[in-house]
Amino acid sequence: MVKQIKEVMPHIAFGGDYNPEQWDEQVWLEDAKLMQEAGVNLVSVAIFSWSVIERKEGQFDFAWLDKVLDILHSHGIGVALATATASPPAWLSKEYPEVLAVQENGVPFQVGSRQHYSPNSKRFRYAVKQLVTEMANRYKDHPAVKLWHINNEYGCHLAECYSEESLQAFRTWLKDRYHTMDNLNKKWGTNFWSQRYNAWDEIQFPANLPTFYNPSQKLDYKRFMDEAIFELYKTEKEVLRDITPEIPVFTNFMYEFKPLNYFEWAKDMDLVTWDSYPDPREGKPYRHAMHHDLMRSLKHGQPFYLMEQVTSHVNWRDINLTKKPGEMRLWSYSTVARGGDGVMYFQWRQGRAGAEKFHGAMVPHSNNPKSRTYQEVKQLGNELKQLDGLVDARTNAKVAIVFDWENWWAVELEGKPHNKLSYLNQVYQYYRVFYEKNIAVDFVDPTSDLSDYQLVVAPMLYMIRDGEEKNLEQFVDQGGTLVVSFFSGIADQQDHIHLGGYPAPLRKLLGLTVEEFAPMADEETNTIVANGEPSTVDTWADIIRLEGAKSIATFKENWYQDSPAVTIHQYGKGSSIYIGTNPSEAYVDNLFEGILQQLSISAPLSVPTNVEVVERKNSNETYLFILNHNTDPVTISLDKGVTYTNCLNKQKVTDEIHIGHTDVAILTY
C-alpha cells in the first residue's frame, strides 16, 4: 500500500534537481554540505542519467549512483529518485532506429538534444521497462529514496509523432474506439469532402494535407497522442508499484501545457508536481497563481509540489530577465499559500557545459557562498523549516472555474468563426477577477461534483459532451450560480455541431438562443450598456434571442444595437448568467462584485492593491498568507480581537501588521 506523501515527507520539501554525473566526485561531498546549510531536504537525482547508468544495452553502472545516494542520505537529504528515462542514450537509437520519433515530413528526430523517442515505439517501451526494473530493484530499499520521479516533463518537446509505428498504433486506437468503419465514418463526418474510409489501413495522420484537416480526426489524434504518452507513463508506474508498492510516484507537469489532459493523468499519480517559470517582466505572476490553483485541483485539493522553478533567470527565452531581490522568495510563498507542499528548483548546481549552462541554479557558476542567489536560497530553505505544521493543509473554495483539456483542443482547432480565440485567455480573464479580489478558486472539469460550490464559471465551454449539460443544470437547479461565456455549448465530443439553435444543450438552462455569431475584426470594438453604464467590448458579439432569460446589458452599436449582450436566467433555485461578448476587465469586475456580494463570498482580509491573501487550513489551524507584491511597504488591518502568530518570527500579532515591500507574513490563528 502506497504511503501518504505527508508520511514520506513531513516537511515542506525544499531542494532541486541534482545532476552529480556532470561533476567530478570530489564536488559531491561539497554539494551535500552546502545542501545541509541551505536547508535542502529533497533532491531529484538521475533524471537525465540513462546514458551513464545503462552504458550499453543491459550493462548497468550503478556504482556512482550508489555513492551519491549514500552521501545524500548520510547528510539527511531525501531523494526523489528519477527513473532516468527522460532521454534515451545514443546506443539505443543507433541499435533500434524505430525508437526515434518522426517529424511530419517523415524525417526522424535524432540524438543530440533530448526526448527524441516515440511514445508509440514498442522497442522504446521495452527498453524503458528494463531500465526502470533495474533501478527499482537496485534502490527499492535505499533509505534515501522517498519518492519516484518518473521520466521528466512528458511531451514537452514531442507531443506528436508521425512514425509508421505511430500510424499503426493510431489505427488500432481508432478501432478500439469506434469498432466499425461505418461508425468511424459517421463520427468523423467523412461524407464531407469525400473522406469516407473503407478500411482501417486507409486512415492517415491529419498531416501533410493540402488544406484544412477533418476536425474530428485531428481531435482524435490529440486524444491518441495524449493517451500514448500516458501509456508510457503507466508502463513505468506499473513496474514501480510492483517492486516498491509503498513509494509514491509522480511525474512533473508543465505550465499552460495543452497536449496532456492532466485531469486524467492525475488520477494515476500519488502526487501532483509541476514546473513553473514565470517571466519576471510580467510582474505579479497571476497566471502562475492560476496554475497553482489548477494543480491543487487536479487531485481535488491534495497539496502539490512545485518541482522546478529558477532562482534567478532561465536561458530559453529571447531575453532572460532575472528575478529581483526578494521575488523568488515571495513567489515561493505564493506557491505554498496556494497548496504547494514543496518548493524545488532546476537545478542545484549551475552547469558548466550543455544547452542549459546559462539557466540559473541554487549554486551559481561562481560557487560563491556569498552570492545573492545562494543567500536567498539559504534564507528560504531555513525559513520553510518552520512550516511543518502546514503540511497537507487544505484550501476551502466556494468558487470553481470549469477547465477542460478536450475543450481546449477542440475550440482552438482551425476553421472557427474567430480563429484567434485563446481558451486560456478566456479562462485567465475570469480567474483574474478572483485572484485580484483574493477569493479562493478551485478548478473542476464539467463532470465534477459541484455541490460544494456556490458559484461556477465556465468560460468558452465550446464542447459539451452528450449529457454533460445535466451536471450544470443540476448545480443551478439546486441553488448554484453559473456564469457561461460566449461560444459555449456549440459542439459535441466529435466536434460536431449540437443542432437546433446555439447553444443547444444549454438553451434551456440559459433561457436563450444565439441566432448568429458576429466576430469583430482586430481593431473593432462595440459598447455594451448595463444599468446605464457603458463599457467597451471586443472580439465577439452573439446575436441573442431571449427565451426566458432577461437582458442585463445590451449592445449599443452596429446593426445588432439594443440586442442583449449579457443575460440572466432563473432556473430552479439558482440562476445562470450568459456573457455573449468579450467584456472589459472593468465590466467583469463589476459583474462579479455584485454576484459575490449576493452570495456573501468575500476575501479573508481587506487589503490594498497587489497584496495577495490566501488561506490554508488543517484540522487545528488556519494559515493566513499575506504577500506584498508592491514595491512599497503596506500596513494591513487584521480582524479585531484575534491574536495571530507570525510563523516566520513566532511573534504575536493583533489589529494590524506592517509588511515590507516584496515581503510576506504567514499568520496562524
Add this chain to the structure above:
Amino acid sequence: MVKQIKEVMPHIAFGGDYNPEQWDEQVWLEDAKLMQEAGVNLVSVAIFSWSVIERKEGQFDFAWLDKVLDILHSHGIGVALATATASPPAWLSKEYPEVLAVQENGVPFQVGSRQHYSPNSKRFRYAVKQLVTEMANRYKDHPAVKLWHINNEYGCHLAECYSEESLQAFRTWLKDRYHTMDNLNKKWGTNFWSQRYNAWDEIQFPANLPTFYNPSQKLDYKRFMDEAIFELYKTEKEVLRDITPEIPVFTNFMYEFKPLNYFEWAKDMDLVTWDSYPDPREGKPYRHAMHHDLMRSLKHGQPFYLMEQVTSHVNWRDINLTKKPGEMRLWSYSTVARGGDGVMYFQWRQGRAGAEKFHGAMVPHSNNPKSRTYQEVKQLGNELKQLDGLVDARTNAKVAIVFDWENWWAVELEGKPHNKLSYLNQVYQYYRVFYEKNIAVDFVDPTSDLSDYQLVVAPMLYMIRDGEEKNLEQFVDQGGTLVVSFFSGIADQQDHIHLGGYPAPLRKLLGLTVEEFAPMADEETNTIVANGEPSTVDTWADIIRLEGAKSIATFKENWYQDSPAVTIHQYGKGSSIYIGTNPSEAYVDNLFEGILQQLSISAPLSVPTNVEVVERKNSNETYLFILNHNTDPVTISLDKGVTYTNCLNKQKVTDEIHIGHTDVAILTY
C-alpha cells in the same frame, strides 16, 4: 451540339451547392420544399461525392443520387450535376499511391482533407475518366440535369506538384515546346550560372535550390502546371461531350487566382462561373466588382454565373466577419449588374461536421425559417424571378484594361528591381478609377481585338511577347488612346530582356526611352508636378529620356528632379500616355477625368459617392442598376423625359428615384 445557356436556364439561376449525402434521407424532402419556397431553381450536387458514389474501385452506388435528383426534379429544381472528381476517395490513394501530389520536400500529400491528387498522375486521370463515364451514362437523360459542373476550384490548394511522374511530364512538356537541348538552353539562358543541360533527364524542378531559380525555367514550370491541370479538365470535358453533347459544361473559377490562365481555360468552357468571397470588413467590394468584369470578359461579354458566395460569413479567414443586413442582397445585384446570370451559394444547408461547419449557408444550423439568413435568401430568390428578361443581356464598354496571366507570373518572379510589386494592385489602381466613375470596363489580353474600344489601359505590362506591341500600335494608330504604366515592355515570353533601351518594343509607340529604374524604399516618396499641381508618388521612378513624347508631369525631388514622370505621345491618329511612377489616387483620378472628357465617355447617370451604376442591354431593353452602398438613403436624378420601369416593384419612375441605404433599383427603359 451544345445548347445555349439561355436555353437551358431561361431564368437568373439561384441556388447553391447541395450535399445531401451529409444528411439523413428524411431531410431531403424538407430541403426540396424549402428550396421551392426560397425560389431556388438550380443546385450543384455531388461535388464531393466520389467516395459515396464509387465505394470501391469499379463499384458504384447511384441509388441515393437517383433519389436526390428525382426529388429535386419533382420540385422543379434543376441540377448542375458535378462530376464528383474534386477529391478522390481514400481507397484510390491506398491502392495507387502514385495518384498523390507530392510536396517540394518529397513527401506526398495525404487523404484527410481534399484535392490531394497530382494532376499529372496517369492513374488519377484514368480513375477520373472511369467515374465521369459512369456519371454521364447514368444521368445523361435525367431531366433535372441542366449543366455539368466539372471538378471544383481546380488548383485551389494544389497548383504545384513535385512527384517523379510530374517531373517526367515536365520534361516531356519541355521537349514538346523546345524540341532540342540547344534551343532549350538558349531559351532558358543556361549559360548563366553554368546551368547548361545536355539531356532532358538532367532537368529538375525549379525547387530545392540553394538560391535564386532560373526565371525562364520557373515561368515554364508555371505554364506546365497550368496546362497539366487544364489537361485534366479536358479529360473530363471530352467524356461529357461525347456522352451528353447537348449539356453545357463548366468548372468554377476563383478570386485573384494566379496559377491558372483563365483566358485560355474559358475557350474550352460553355459557361464561365466563379466563387466570390469578399471580406465584409472591406466595405464596398470593388475588387470583387473587378473580378465580375474580368469573368464577363473571359468569354467576351457572355454572362457568367456566380457559382459560390456566402450568405453571412466564411470560416477560413483569421476572423470571419459577417455580412450586415442587406449586404448580401446588394452585392448579389452588383453581380447581376456586371453580367452575372446566376447567383449561387456555398452551400444550401450548413454542415454539422467537417472543416467547413462554421461556413455560412442558405439554411443555418438552427434550421429556423425565421432566421435572418434564410429570410434574406428567400427575399432575393423571389425577387430574381422578376428578371427573366435580363438573361443574356450584355455590357457595352468603351474602355478596356489589359490583363495577362503570364505577365502576372513573370512580373512577380524574384530578382526584380522592386520585389514587392503586385500586378493585381497595379491593375486595381486603374480599375478603381472607372469603378468609382461608373464607367463600364472590359478586360482584354494583349492580343485581343481592340477596335471596339476608345481607351485601353495596360498597367505594368512587363511581358510583351514577340510582336505583341503591334496590336497596341495598331490600336493607337487608328485613333485609340493607350495608357501604359511603369515597368512595361521589359521582357519577352522567356522573361529575357528586350535589349536596346527600355521599354524596347514600346519605345516607338510611347516616344521615349527609360534610361534607369529608381525604385523607392518603403518609406520613400517623391512629388510630381502636373500643370503646377503637386502630388505624391511612391514605389518607383523611371528616368525617362523623351524621344518624341511630351512630358505632362515631372518629378520634383531627388537627383532626377525635373525629369519627366508622365508623358504623352501622338502616334498616328491616337495618343499614348506613359506613367513612369506610382501616382496617388488623386492624380490618377484627375488624369483619367481629362482623358474621359476628351473621349466623351461618361457614366449612365450622375450619382453621389458610393452609388454604383451599371447598365446591361439586350435587343429590346436597357437595364439600369443603381446600387446604394451608403449607410444613408440617396435620391438620384434620372434622365429627363424618360419613363423607367422599376423591375422589382413594376412601378413607373420619372425624373428621380429615392433609394434606401443598402438598397437597389433596377430600371428598364
Add this chain to the structure above:
Amino acid sequence: MVKQIKEVMPHIAFGGDYNPEQWDEQVWLEDAKLMQEAGVNLVSVAIFSWSVIERKEGQFDFAWLDKVLDILHSHGIGVALATATASPPAWLSKEYPEVLAVQENGVPFQVGSRQHYSPNSKRFRYAVKQLVTEMANRYKDHPAVKLWHINNEYGCHLAECYSEESLQAFRTWLKDRYHTMDNLNKKWGTNFWSQRYNAWDEIQFPANLPTFYNPSQKLDYKRFMDEAIFELYKTEKEVLRDITPEIPVFTNFMYEFKPLNYFEWAKDMDLVTWDSYPDPREGKPYRHAMHHDLMRSLKHGQPFYLMEQVTSHVNWRDINLTKKPGEMRLWSYSTVARGGDGVMYFQWRQGRAGAEKFHGAMVPHSNNPKSRTYQEVKQLGNELKQLDGLVDARTNAKVAIVFDWENWWAVELEGKPHNKLSYLNQVYQYYRVFYEKNIAVDFVDPTSDLSDYQLVVAPMLYMIRDGEEKNLEQFVDQGGTLVVSFFSGIADQQDHIHLGGYPAPLRKLLGLTVEEFAPMADEETNTIVANGEPSTVDTWADIIRLEGAKSIATFKENWYQDSPAVTIHQYGKGSSIYIGTNPSEAYVDNLFEGILQQLSISAPLSVPTNVEVVERKNSNETYLFILNHNTDPVTISLDKGVTYTNCLNKQKVTDEIHIGHTDVAILTY
C-alpha cells in the same frame, strides 16, 4: 615562387566579372574596345563556365575561351582567370548524385540555381581537380592571365550540408580532433541530457532535434564545415601552385560573412579580395568601411582588391535602390583609401537572361555609351590610371579591434542570457567611434602580436581559449590600453564556462568579478552616471564587484543602482577598461575621446562631419584621401606650410581645399 601582386598588377586594378559565354561572339570585340575606353585593365573570366567548358565528363571545349583571352590580351586587358568551379554542370549531379549537398530534411539540393554541391563530396573534389588541372595546363602560359580566381563566394548559399558523406566526414573530423570517445564526451559535456556516446558512428548532426542542441557539438559542426570548404579551396590551390607556381591565387570573400574564418583562410591566399554591396539607403556606408579595414587586416596590412561592387543597384534585396550620381565613385575611393588596390564590379555587361538580369553592370541593357552608368565607370577607370604610385601603399594604425570568427559562432549560439545579441553590432558600435573620428583601425585576432598598437578594443569577447588571456595581459602590462565590453571571457573553446566567477580568465587583468548578468527587456533602459553626466544604456547590465578596478560610471536605476557600470584598472604599465553594459553612442564617443587624447592619437586632419579622411603611405609618399559624403561642398583646412599635390588634377594645394558634394581629393605630400 609566386609573384608579388604589385609585380603582376602595377596599377590599381579596374574591371569586373566578364561572362562572354552569355553573348554572341560578335559582342566580344565590342566589349574589348569599350573596356579599353573605360580604363579596364583586369577582368574575371569563366567564373560560371564549367558547363560550357567541360561539356560532358572529360570533354573540354576551350576554343571559345582561347578566343576571349586572345581578344582581351590584344586589347591590353589582363585576366583574373576563374577556375570555373563555382557551380557544377547538370551532367555531374545526374551522373553522380552524391555530389549534391543535402538539406536538413534529407532532401538534396538540385541543379537549376548555383552552388548546389557538397564540399564533403569526394566525387565533387575529384571533378574539381580534373577541371582545374585542365584549366591550368591550358592557360599556364597565356600572357593575359595575371591571377587565378578560385571558385566564387565559397559558402555563400551553402555553408551546411547534411548528406551521409558529410556525416561520415564529420565523424572522421571529430576522431582526428578528439581521438577517444571519453575525450569527446568530456569536451562536449555529454553527461548533460544523457548524450553520452559509445562510438563515433553514434554521433549525428546537430540537426532534426526536438529542442536545444549541444552547443559544443554545434560549434564543432561550424568548425568542421568551415574546414571542409577550406579543404575544397586548398584542393584547387594545390593544383594551381603545382602547375603555375608564379601566378598568385585568391578567392573572393563576402560581407558580414559568418561561416568562414577568414583569418585562417587568408593565410593560404596570395591576395585578399571581397565583394561589397552596401545598401544605398544606408547613406554613408561605415559598415562597409569596417569591412575594408578588416579585409586589409587579414593579411596584416597587405592591400586587398574589391572584387565585386555594383555600378548602380543590385536585384536581390526586397527593394533595390540605386546609387545616386557620384556615390559609386566616392565609395570606390573609400575602398582605395582603406587599402584597396583593386576596384572591380559584378559585372561587365548586364545580362539578358537569368536570375541576375536586373543586377546593375558597367554596360547596362541599353548598351548606350552615354548612359549615366557607363559614363561614371569610364570617368573612374580613367582617373585611377593616375594612382599607380599608390599601389601597395600601407596604413599605419595605432588602434586595433579584436575580431574572432569562432567567438562570433559561439556567442550567437542559442541558450544565452540574452539571445538577441549580435556580435557584429557590438563590433560596429566601437568601430563607428574611430570611423567618425577618422582614426585608422586594424583588426586583430586574440593571439595577434599587439606590440604595434597603443589601444586595443575587444567587444564582447565571449570566448577566450585556454591561455589567450596572456596575450592581452602582456599588452596591458607593457603599457597598452585595453577596452573590453560585457559578456567577455565567459567560455572556453568548447563553449564550456570558465568557472570561478565571471570573467574568470580576465578577472585579474580587469580587476573585478561579474557577480550576475541582468539582461534588459527590449523596451527597457537604465541610466549610467559618469562624472555627474547621465546617459542611457540598454540591453545588458553586469552586476560588478570591484577587485582592484575603480568605477568610472555607475548605474542609476533598478535594484543594482549605484553599482559599477564601467571600470578602469591599472595593470602593469597600462590600464584596462571594462564596459559592463551597452552604452549610448554619446557615452562611447566621450569615453574614447578621453582615451585617444591621453594616448595622443589623432586624425590626419580636422574636418567637418561626414568627411572621411584616410592616409596610405609608401616609402616615398603619403596619400591623404579626403572624401566628402555631405550633400553640400566643404572647405578643409590643411596643415600650414605643407604643399600638397592633388593626384586627380596634378594641381598644387596649400592651406585649404574646397571639395564639392560627393567628391574626393587625394593629396600627396
